[in-house]
Amino acid sequence: MLFHKGGGGTGIEIIDVEFVAHAAGLFGRLMEKNYSLQAGIDMPLYSKREIVLTMAGVLMVMLLASLDQTIVSTAMPHIVSEMRGFDRYTWVTTAYLLTSTVMVPIYGKLSDLYGRKSIFLVGIVLFLAGSALCGMSPSMNALIGFRAFQGLGAAALLPIAIAVVGDLFTPRERGKWQGVTGAVFGLSSVIGPAVGGWITENANWRWVFYINLPIGLLALLVLIFLMPSLTTRGNTSITIDYSGAALLILGTSALLLGFTWAGSTYAWLSPQILGLMAGAGITLITFVWVEGRKEHLNRQPIIDPSLFRNRIFVISVLITMAANMSLLGSVFFLPLFAQGILGISATDSGLLLSPMTLTLVGSSIISGQIVSRLGKYKMIAIIGMLISVLGAAMLLRLNVNANANDLWSAMIVLGFGTGFGMSFYSMIVQNALPDKLGQATSALTFFRQIGGTIALAAMGSVMAASYRPTFHQSIPAPTRQLLPTKVIALFDNPNILLSHDIQSTVLKQFTILGPQGMIEYRQLMHAVRLGLAQGIYNTFILSLAFMLISLVLVFFLEEKPLQDRRSNSTTNPAADHTSINSPPVILH
Template sequence: MMKSPTQAKPMDGIAVERNATPPLSAETPNVDQPRYTQRETLLTMLGVLLVMLLASLDQTIVSTAMPHIISELQGFDRYTWVTTAYMLTSTVMVPIYGKLSDLFGRKSIFLIGVSVFLFGSALSGAAQTMNQLIAFRALQGLGAAALLPIAIAVVGDLFTPRERGKWQGVTTAVFGLSSILGPAVGGWITENTTWRWVFYVNLPIGLIALGVLIFLMPTLHRKVAKTKIDYIGAVLLVLGTVPMLLGFTWAGGDLPWLSVQIIGLFSFALVALVGFFIYEIRLAHRGEQPIIDPRLFKNSIFSISILVTMITNMGMFGSIFFLPLFAQGVMGVSATNSGLLLSPMMIALMISSVISGQLISRFGKYKWVAIVGLLITIAGMYLLYRLNVHSANLDLSVAMIVVGLGLGFGMSTYTIAVQNVMPDKIGESTSALTFFRSIGSTVALAAMGSLMSSAYVPAFHNALPANLKLMLPAKLISALDNPNILLSPDAQKQMLQQFSKYGPQGKVIYSQLIEAVKVGLTQGIHNVFILSLVLMVIGLVAALFLKEVPLRGSMTRKKTQTVDDLTTEVESVSPAMLH
């Protein structure tokens, strides 16, 4: 008996398409994603790329301007909180937005996300205190959670797994462009106008993106049998994730690891998360729509990809975030030039990502790409570990280039692998992958910030000459327990003027103090790089267990269309004609 159009399967690994494509169904297993017209594809990708540009440009601009921001708002002790708050809210909302996009369409979620993100950007630019900035960045995160993960899911809707490798270069070019322009623009804005414009610059880009989404982008609506929203699961997820991330943020810094508050946060988080997964299992067994289906973890490719991306993202995000701090605080590089120093790494990342994407599409395999990328990244992390107070700009640039080459190889590899084995759960699996990756980033940032701060003070005091400890007032030395002076040229100038009153000997004392502060900060960041290196090695070991499943889909649309024509002709044969 002939199969109906909705039952037809791929032929020889080539995606079978229809002239009349049926609606997307999150419940339809073992089929490639449907094809859209060329106009729909191009307009959709235009919206996707603009959204990616908006989200990635914000991250790169803000990270470079952060040293100046914390100097003006006097918030070194909350240095990591500006990003942690952003990551906290965006992490919690990612799987919720992912499921909603499956239920109600990608376009509506994009519109909500971009609107909230722009509102948060405007408020962040107007912040008057560090606490206000942290709160408004959290609001930004609520919107940002809908941007990148849904954009990646849209690429999964439009193309077969093998085709996605080629599009990896296009999407990565946006990241590369924003990563190159963002730090330089952020540094230039900070030094020539005010840091507030690093947030206001999102507004014109965001308005353009909104226009494209509203008027040009199709809905890409996946029709499902049931559209009941998992409110209880969402509440349990928030109640579990937020205390857990707060615990990692405060532990070892503001509060001891074994304090009642930290233990209480982790205990509450554990209970809520266990309750969340139990409830999600019940929903899945009833045939409803859980936010994260626990049965996804039965797939080894999904589980290994989650593990590797979490671990490697912890090493990557933690180390990269502290590079501008090292360049400006230890090497004395200006905000603009520290942004330019990051450019070689991003260019290398862009080049290697384009090459790896082409190789994945050509050969239809991904495991060797992931392993090669991790090996190169480990070499780059080792070069970062070797940096010290006397390192030159060239030393830092070489290390970042190697890190960038390695990171580019694995940037989208695991997403392609997961979407390849879960074609009927692209939105859910992609958002889950992004969710756990974000958790890794947030935990790493909080832990590494605590590690840096706790290592700085003893290293600074150990670097002080013994005669200075006896000569200088204890109050002056304790004031330098915060290395904020390295990030403020004005403060350094005022301090030098004060010591210059005591003649040449005063200038020598000033130089020794500043050198000790640099040594302390270097040691703190040095410990961060060590942890990053260890994490990358663990990620490499985990990647060795990743299964290789040949990527579905054709290399070219021409082949696919030929099969379409053949399939259409075969399916047009009536049962009577077969007798």
């Protein structure tokens, strides 16, 4: 499989400043309500200064964590070359993905039990320590191990950051901030490759990891001294679900390894892949049974099976999984199309994605405002999904004859639809399950990441399987007869389109044949473009299919009016965020 993302763009510190300034200014205009219910009287629970500074730190952490998921990929070819570890190329990503995914629901549950702040800070410290260790890695194996360690911290950052928004604001107010937080994640997905490319081209690759430290330390200090503890009441006895955590880690790891290795390291129907899938299925079924028993005995499972009795939660999980599978598949291969088919440089391909960034950020903020004002979300979700489907369909127009304008128009529409319709599902879930904010939010993040991982693995296999047959079918018969098989084999990897060094080396061999050699070289390069274009086109078909599934599912999403006051609970006096007598969170 070949994955390559382009570089170029501005520095990461400028992005942070812009987002923090925007968030602070927006909050200054929007902070009109933040109430707890005490004796029937609305009383401000937090000062404006506390919330503005807390959200500034939270947004920095969200940008930091989500950028790290994409920024490293651009530097990987250089890292692998320097450390001579091409055979372990995928493990740098796989190790991080495994630990960061399987720990998400565990951190979410712990934050419900012990409070957001303590778990949040633990995650930041682990993430920063892992970043420093990755930057100092002396070998490829060390880098793989340190990336896994970094993932242990990263798993706490995004889901708890979103849960903090749920703690600080009433459901209806959350829409105003969910738009901003959704925009942070969407922006990072697009600009991460550009930032990574800029760092790789203008500094040592180790700064891809070191750049996390100043931003993370600033966010850490802000949160330590200015963030409320967000400690929940009602948890008089706390038990840790060790068996559930072990089963979840084993089952999810086997599942992700199966999809990561299938079609690349091993065949899809090989004993290794079938064994991993079977083991994952058995382990996860056991996990569900164990968690059900523990919930019945009130022993605080990692994921309460009762979550899946809530229709809003289930539909939201399915929508975000399918939509994320579509979006990640599209975004991941767009730089490859820009560089390999359109011939755009790595730096310029990073800048080429800026229209999608702008529309995604803008529409995310706009939809968050609309949802907060109306107190309803279903129609906005439907409109956003329709636009996203149109954008995904426009990607099918991209072929070897396409130009940059075709790519721009598709990205603008896709970015607008994604930002408009996908930025508030955490808020929807929090509104439906106010007594399980951390657990519900982290579970939503967990399943979304699982979906994205599976989709990327599947799309990568589809692209790799499509390239070679199309390439060989596109070679003219006279060329196939004239050139030895070993010469044609040089083009079996489309990496030749992305590497000027490889092109120069191969071109020198063909110049020996004179003018006819140049003709044969151009024909082979055209066949490579056709093969790559067909492989990427097939991934875009899958991307559209996933988006259509999301569109169908969104019509089954139940409309539950967003609360503009913190809800009461008479059935569960110990529940987080619901008791009249106990404030949802306690300031220390």
